[in-house]
Amino acid sequence: MESLFPLALFAFVSTVTPGPNNIMLTSSGIRFGFLRTMPHIFGIVFGFLILMSLCAAGIGSLIIAIPALHTALKIAGSGYLVWLAWQLRGMAFDREAEAQARPMSFLGAALFQFANPKAWVMGITGASAFLPAVQPIALAIAIFCIVFTVIELPAIMLWAGMGAVLRHYLTQRKWQLLFCGVMIVLTLYAALAIWL
Numbered sequence: 001m002e003s004l005f006p007l008a009l010f011a012f013v014s015t016v017t018p019g020p021n022n023i024m025l026t027s028s029g030i031r032f033g034f035l036r037t038m039p040h041i042f043g044i045v046f047g048f049l050i051l052m053s054l055c056a057a058g059i060g061s062l063i064i065a066i067p068a069l070h071t072a073l074k075i076a077g078s079g080y081l082v083w084l085a086w087q088l089r090g091m092a093f094d095r096e097a098e099a100q101a102r103p104m105s106f107l108g109a110a111l112f113q114f115a116n117p118k119a120w121v122m123g124i125t126g127a128s129a130f131l132p133a134v135q136p137i138a139l140a141i142a143i144f145c146i147v148f149t150v151i152e153l154p155a156i157m158l159w160a161g162m163g164a165v166l167r168h169y170l171t172q173r174k175w176q177l178l179f180c181g182v183m184i185v186l187t188l189y190a191a192l193a194i195w196l
Contacts, residue, residue, distance in 0.1 A: 004147060007130035011151035014126070019118040020081055020190050022159040024104065027088065027183050029163020030170060032103040037160045043109025045153055048123075051113050052148055055123030056131055056141040074195060076115035081191035085184045 016022075021044050028037040087101075104112075113119045126148065132140045170176050 004132065004143070007126070007132070007144065007147050008151055010126055010130055011148045012155060014122045015148075015152040016155040016158065018186070018190075020077070020112075020116050020187075021119070021156060023183065023186050023190055024084065025156055025160040026163040026166075028103050029160040029165075030167045030179065031101060031163075033167060034160055034164035036103050037164070039106040040104040040109045041153075041156055041160055043104070043106035044113065044156055045149060046106070047110030047113030048119055048152065049145055049149055050110070051119055052123045052126065052145050053141055055120070056127040056144050073115060073120065074117055077117045078191040078195065080112065080115055081187050085187040085191070088180055088184050088187060 025037060025040065025044075028040050127144065130144065132143045134140045134143065166179070170179055
């Protein structure tokens with residue numbers, strides 16, 4: 001069980017750093033507030049839990065070993081992020097579109113994890129380097145996933161919370177436009193970073 005601290009540290013660093021999920025959660029916190037972002041948060045946690053289980057069971061390595069499948073995941077992930085950046089652009093310049101916007105659903109957030117290359121890298125790296133050496137393997141996978149989930153939930157809630165706090169300061173249109181511009185650039189960077 002001494003391997004749990006390195007696993008916890010890896011989980012913290014990988015989930016608290018910027019990535020597609022955290023950028024989307026910050027944006028959602030600003031647009032919809034913390035409470036309306038909760039289904040998005042729990043969808044990320046649930047989807048990532050399933051993805052982590054699959055990676056720990058060896059599926060992640062198989063996906064990386066099949067170049068066409070790996071490329072398809074990159075295309076899906078970057079395509080979704082470009083679409084999201086376009087939606088943010090619409091929010092910045094169209095008040096009617098902003099009023100009709102809805103936060104990401106639990107299911108949408110859960111499914112996005114399978115198109116999120118950062119999530120796959122975290123899952124594959126974590127499973128290959130930090131899977132506890134206990135038997136049976138199902139227990140090792142359960143411990144691995146529980147530790148990641150316990151660390152991930154507050155780390156991503158922090159991003160949604162930061163967005164909710166910023167929401168109160170973005171009441172003037174010029175600051176809303178500036179924020180949307182920054183979020184669009186970060187989202188497009190995340191889409192590009194998938195290929196780097």
